[in-house]
Every structure is written in C-alpha cells, then in structure tokens.
Amino acid sequence: MSAETGIDKGRSAFREHRWGDASRSYAEADRHGGLPAADLERLGTSGILTGDIVAGLETLTRAHEEYLVIGDVESAARCAGWMGMHLMFMGERVRAGGWFARGRRLADELAEPGAVQGLLLLPDGLGKLYGGDPAGALEVFSRVAGYGQLFHDKDLSALGLLGTGQATLMLGHPDKGLAMFDEAMVAVTAGEVSPVPSGIIYCAVIGNCHLAFDLARALAWTTALDRWCSERPDMVPFSGQCQAHRAELYRLHGAWAEALEAAAVAQGYSTRGDPQALYGGYYQQGEIQRLTGNLAGAEASYRQAAESGYEPQPGLALLCLARGEVQHAQSMIRRAIGVADVATRRHLLPALVEIELAATAPEAARRGADELGAFARECPMPMVRALAGQADGGVLLAEDDPVGASQALRQAWKLWLELGVPYEAARCRVLIGCACRNLGDEPSALMDFEAAHREFLELGAAPAAAWTGSLLREAQGNSGGADGPLTPREAEVLRLVASGMGNRAIAAELYLSEKTVARHLSNIFLKLGLPSRSAATSYAYEHGIVS
Template sequence: MTDRSAVLTDAHQAFARRDWRRARDGFAAARADDALSAVDLRALASSQWWLGQCEDCIDVLDETFRNQRAAPDAIGAANTALTLALLRITRGEVTVGTAWSRRAARLLEDVPPRMEHAYLAYLDASLGMYDDGEPWSTRSVKRLVALIGLVGDHDVAGVSALAAVVTGMHDLRRGDPESGFAHLDEAMLSVTSGEIEPEWAGDMLCTTIHTCHELADFGRMAEWTRATERWSADYGAEAVYAGVCRVHRLELQSAEGDWAGAEDALERTCAVLERTDPWVAGEGWYALGELRRLRGDGEGARRAFSLSRAAGIDPSPGEALLELSEGCVDQAWASLTASLAGRDRLARTRLLRAGVQIALARRDLSAADGLADELERAAGEYGTEGFRAWSTHTRGMILLARGRPAEALTSLHEALHLFRRLQLRWEQAHVLTWIADAHAATGAIAGAQARADAEAIVAEIGARPITSVLARETPGPPAPLTVREAEILALAARGATNRDIARELFISEKTVGRHLANIYLKLGVSSRTAAAAWWHEHG
C-alpha cells in the first residue's frame, strides 16, 4: 500500500524545484489511489505541459475545470478555461480555443477585475475579437490599459506586461516601430523576471520573436531568442520552450548561412514540436524548406513547404521562388500573388522582393515597379535594416532591368552594405551576383571581383550557384567560344593586357595566354587584333 501523503509531499517538492518528471510521476501515482484536489491536478497538468505531453495536459485540465465548476470555484474555473483556450489556440485549434475563452468570459462576468480578465483581453486582442476581426486593435489596447487601474496591487505588474505587448503589437502594425518595440521590450523584461504565469509568458515571448522575424529585425530577434533561452533554462532542460527556442535559434542560423547541422536539427525539432506547438513547428518547416531550396534540393524543399502549409503557415515566398528556379514562371507568379492577397500590410512586406524577381522574369516591369514602391514605403515606415536592404536590392534589380546599370550599382552596393551589417551570408552572395551583372552591363571589368566573391560565399556555405533572373534571359557566349574564353576576349578587345586580364579574372598570365591561343585556333585568326575585330562583330 502506497503512503499517499508521502508521495504527494515528494511530488510537491519536485514541482517546486522544477523536476517535472518526478513531479508528474508522483502526482500520477497519488491520483491512482484517490482523486486529486484541483490544485494538485493543475500541478500535474503543468508538469505534463513542461514535458511536452500536451494531450495528457489538456485531459487533466478538462478534469480540473469540471471539479472547479462543481466546487464551485468560478475564478479557478475561469483560469483553467483560459489556459485551455491558450493551449488549444497554440495548437491551431482556434475554434475550440475561442469557445473556451468565451466560457471563461461568462465565468468572469460578475467577478471584480483581476489577472484573469487581462488574460482574456490578451487572447481577444491576439485573435482580433474587436474592430471587425483586426488583431491588436485600438479597442483591445484601451481595454487592457484600463484594467491596470482596476486590478489589485498583486496583479498590476502582470496586467501592465500584457498591456505593453498588446500596445506594442498595435503600434508596430500601424507603422510606429519606435513606440512598438519600446513597449515590447518593456513587456519582455517583465516576462523574463517571472511576473507572468509561464504558459502566458512563453506565448508573449514567441509573439515578440515572431514579430522581430516578420520585420526582418534579426538583431533584436537574436537578443530576445537568447533571453527566452535563459528564461526557459530556468524551467529545466526538458521544458517545452527549449524546443521553441531551438527553432528560433535555427531560423537565425539558417538566415546567416551557418548551415552545418541546421538541416537535420530543424527536421528533428519540428517533428517533436508538431505535438505541442504546431504553429512554431510550421515556421521551422518553412525555414527548412528555404535552406533546402537555397542548397538546390528542390524535392526536399517541396516536402518541407508542404509540412509548413499543413501546420498553418503559408510557405511563401519560398515556394514561389522554388517554382521560379524550376522555370515555372507563371505558376510562381500565381502562387505569389495569391499569398499577397491573403496577407495584411506588414505580412505582405516579406513577399514583395520575391514578387519583383518573378515580375522581372515575366518581363512585367509595371508590376515590378508597383511591388518595389510598396516595399520602399514599408522600409521607410518600419525602418528596420532588413526591410531597407530588401528595398534597395529590389530597386537595384529594377534599375538594371530598365537598362540603367550605373544607377543600379548605387542601390545594390547599399543593399550589400546592409546585408553585411546583418551578417546574412547568402544575401550578400545574391546581391554580389546582381552587382556583377550590372558591371557587365556597363562594359566594365570590375564585375569579375564581385562574381568571384559571390562564388566564394556560395562555396563556403554550400549553396547552389546563384544567377539573377535577368542573367537567365541573357544569351550564352557566341559560338564557338566558352564562357571563360568570351570573358577573356571581351577584355582583350577593350585593350586589356594579359596581365590586366589575369588580375581581373584571378587567373595566371600563363592561363590567359593558353586561352588566347585556343581562341585564335577556334576563330581561325593569327593575331590579337584579328580576334578583337571578330569580337566587335560577333561578341
């Protein structure tokens, strides 16, 4: 016969020191002998949740809610209902989660303002329950701010943190990044200092990190990912948010071109998170798809993008760019424009540069201009370096397409500077490829250095070779010359010496001489002057 009292005491002690596995086992053993109190059931559910056992956690919370309603304990039942709402919504079960939040609202109707009212207002704000379904609305901000002056002293800090998140998201969505991030940063300090229940704190941290990613503010995203990792570590290595942080860390690692091991790690982590936080798992599947696309694994990218969509995350613009790389230009355009139509102003911004690339591949300069103008406005409004880099890169692409390579180079070099500041290696190679094409369009020999730099980065990070959409439409070298022979003859025809050519193309003078000999043989000429004349006629 088990000493149930001793088992419960041990479970409580394990719970207090955040030994979730021992606490879960202890509460479960005591429950096998007799029914647990509502407090002990919540402790069992929390232990299961921290261990990533979301289904078991929800089952125990359902039982907890029934017991609290029977007690009756309206406040306790409302708190449990709100936790169930949050967990269901996090799992993508928005309809069921919303029903639980409405049930909590009914239980709180006659209860004086307290923390549970703030949790309810936060959920309503994130779901867009007010102002025609608009998330983070003005009305939701006013509701939470008003609660700060109505709740007891014990709840003021927590309500203030929730109000700061909603206010920050509201300001960001309306184009005031300075105020928005100031409020979010203030809220995150409250979260990481333990003023919010962990389930809600984790959601607020993820909301902030996702917003940083959406705004291409990679520096702030990295800072808050590290802060979340430290916060999660306090709850143990098995804590559910360890996996969430892992996805965010791998998103940053992939964006920076540090791909060693990232592919396998993303796949493993997302497979685990699908059971507890499918929304974050969907973000991870998208990051995996992008990594595979950039490495030239089209089939692998397509599988990852499919998993992202199944988790509720639209795999754009990656999927459209994959279609573009496979030559399906019209299909890529249809995919991209469909995604644009379904997103709000901020979410559209991430798609605009890809839209310009596809529009240029379709030779639709009017559509490219419209998308670039929208991206330029967003970059000016939100002010993040990521948006500015995308915008200047986009403008450079269009200027080159319009036959204005000198102006294009100014924009492209500005984009390169920003991508270097952000330490985004693949993006640097991408822009360098366009810089090389712009130099080639001016007839200058300086593009060889940019192309060599791009190729070096591509080789370093293991990416597939990069070509611009304009380069794909450019005819190859005139027969019977190879690409390298055409480069050498073009330089020689402009008066470059063998030494000049060797320095420009990073090859030896001996190699230049060998190529020129082959060129003379192919063209049936015997002198540099005759070869140059042939180039001016055919090149």
C-alpha cells in the same frame, strides 16, 4: 511517500521549473489520497509542459471541476480559459470554443469583475489579429492589458502588451510595436510571468522581430529563449519553437547544415507537444532545400509547413520561380501580398520585386521597390535598408541605369556584410557585376562574379552557383580564359569526361577514389552551371579544353 510529502515535493519542483519531477511527485500524491484543486492545476500544467498534453488536459479538467465543487468560480473560469488556449494552440478550435464559452458563462456569474475577464478576451483578440482586423485586435488587447493593470496580474499585463505590440506592428508602426515587445520581455526575463505565458511571449516576440526585419532583436531574444529553454530541459512546448527560430537565424547567417539540424529538432518537438513548431521547422527546412537546389524536397517541406494553417510564403512562390514557372510565381505572390496585413506585406515585398523582374514586369517591380524604400525611410533598420537597396538596385538595372544600380547595390552589399548574411551579400555582388558589365568594365564584373561564385559554392547554393557560373563563362570568354573557374584538377577531370571515360576509369587514370572523382564532377557542374556529362563534354569542346 505520503500524500502530504508528495504534495510538498510537487510544489517545490514546480516552483523550481522541474516539471518532470513535479508530475511524478504530484501523481504519487494523487494515488495516495488525491490533490487539492490548485495542485491539480499545477499537475496538469506540468504534464502539458513536459509534452503529455492529453494527460495534462484531463488533469486540468479535474482541477476545473474541483474548483466548482469548492465554490471557487473564478479559478474554475480561469482553468476553462487556459484549457481553451491550450486546445486552440493544438488546432482543436471546436473544443477550445466550448471551454471559452464555459469560462465566459462562469465569469458572468461573479459578483465582482476580476482578472479572468481579461484572460477570456484573449481568444477574441487573437481572432481579430489573425482575421485581418488589427485595429480591432488593438482595442481588445488594450482592454486585456487594462485588466492586468487593474488586478495586478503580471501574466495578463504581459500578454496584453504582447497583443497590442503585434496589432501595432500589423498596422504598420514597427518602432512602437517593437518597443511594446521589449517592455513585455522585461517582465518575462525578470521572472515576473508564469511559465506558459512566458513561453508564448518569447516565441511571439521573436517571430514578430523577424517579421519586422529586426535581426538584432531576433538574435538577442532567441539567445535568451535558448537559455530559458536550456534551464528547463524537460520542457517540450516552446523548445521546438526555439529550435525553429534558431534554424532561421542559422539560415540567414549561412550555417545551413546547422539550420537543417535545428529544423529537424523543431519538427520532432512538433509531434511531442509543441505543435506551434510545425510551421517553422518545415518552412526553414524548405528554404534551405530551395536554396541548395533540392526543389522536390522543398515542395514537400512547404506542404508540411502548410499543415499548420499558415501559408508558406514567400518560399513557395520563389520555388515556382526556381522551377521556371514564372507566371505561376507571379500570380501566387500577387495574391499573397494582396490579402496580407501591412507587416506581412512588407515581408513579402523583396520576393515580389524579384519575381516581377523575372516576369519582365518592371513597372510592378518598381512599385514594390518604392514601397520598400518608403518603409526603409520610415524604419531605417539595417536589414530593411539592405532589402530596399537590393530591390532598388535590381530594378534600376532593369531600367538601364547601371550607375544608379551600382550605387544602391554597393550600399546594400555592405549592409548585408555587416549583418553577416552571406547569401544575400553574394546576390548583391552578382548584380554589382552585372552593372559593371553594362558599363563596359569587364575586369571588375569578372572580379564580382568570381567572389560571389566562391561564396555560393561554399554555402552549397547550387542554383545561384549555376547562375553565376553562366555569367562567369561569359566574362571569361571575353577575357580569353579557357578553363574558366575550374581548378587544374577539375579541368583534367573534365578533359577525361569529354574523352568518354566513366568515373571508375578516371579514378584509375588519376589515382583517385571514385568518390573524389564524383565530387570533382559535382563541382564542375555547379561552377559551370551544367546539367549533365553530355553538357560538360560540349562545354569542353566549345571552350578548347579538349581539341
């Protein structure tokens, strides 16, 4: 294949988003006579998009140098800017800073300003955005968007709009910020934006929708991102982040096995060219492990997530709470929320209320619930209203107002059901049962506890099932039930355990496999909130299951 043929094939493949084919055709052409600067830039970009970041950066460096040779200073500066951006996403801030400095020096040499000046403002805007200065970031990104408009650069206009939306969200104006995200996504979904900025915008918009508790938008844009990635099967960057977003949605909607699978895929992509997937892949895995009772695994996952540079909160604080380290959890969440921007603070408030209640600090919990309530009045999206109602109901219970608690919790429960978030709906149901109990309505309390318990068992939420199991034992004790929530077969297994028989002997006695006996025993521990066979034996004697 001649160099000219390879270049033509490479350009065609690049236009059609077949970056693996583009890389191969361009590489072949490069071996047979070299590539022009613009095609070297496309080859480097193709390498990065297929996960070969080192080779891609080396080729972009060649493109930068070739632009300088031919006197195209603006394109050389643009190449330097994108080199800096790629290195920044990889966490190589020193090298990134060097390329940004070179890009700015070259841009200063231009006789007339151009779009590249706007591109080279992006690192300053990102620094302010994640450095606690959203007002400064808003000013910088507004200038970026202005350069895009002035020079008709669709990439720059969309990235500027993304940044202004993020800064606006962090300043506490979610409606305005989300509207800006929608506008940026119009350009992306219309195909007006090039591949790398498109991926950046997709992933940032979805992450910020979750931060703003806009579950409907997060679902819609994740579906769009999933489709976009599927149409580009050899793309590595952004594909991992897509899987991390999928994992979060699966987790919320109760599909925990699927969430773990998506998180594992995201982790794989994070080592193959999508380092931004590291946090989401491990954080979402940690959340499932925490909720299912694998606390050691959750801690390891949160530590991996922290390697990204982002703090794994509120998961880490809630993990401490699950371990019974209440004061540690309280100190951790208070510190995290004290240094957070407005949007992140709101994201941490539900965990703060839960932890403060566990630490018997009702006044602090009330302040957190009231702040969530004010946010819900300002931004009445279903998920915000559900979180606010759940927090308010929990605090009202602690304040000995079961009537008010029941009203707030039932509204929150209905919202969680409408959103399709079963774990939080079940948690609300337990608290509703507690309110009924405080009002002396034991039959209704039993009904709520049983419904929540079934949901927790179906999800595999062992700690929550154990908690609800203990409440069920109290309710059934009051109503006179002996076997409690156990099925007849489980009660029979428990009787044999209490008689001192091991799993093999029980299996022979009941004509079951040892694996089936072990599963029954696991269900017994979950349902009754018991830690061991000896505890199960004590329970059996105390509740008259054996005499």
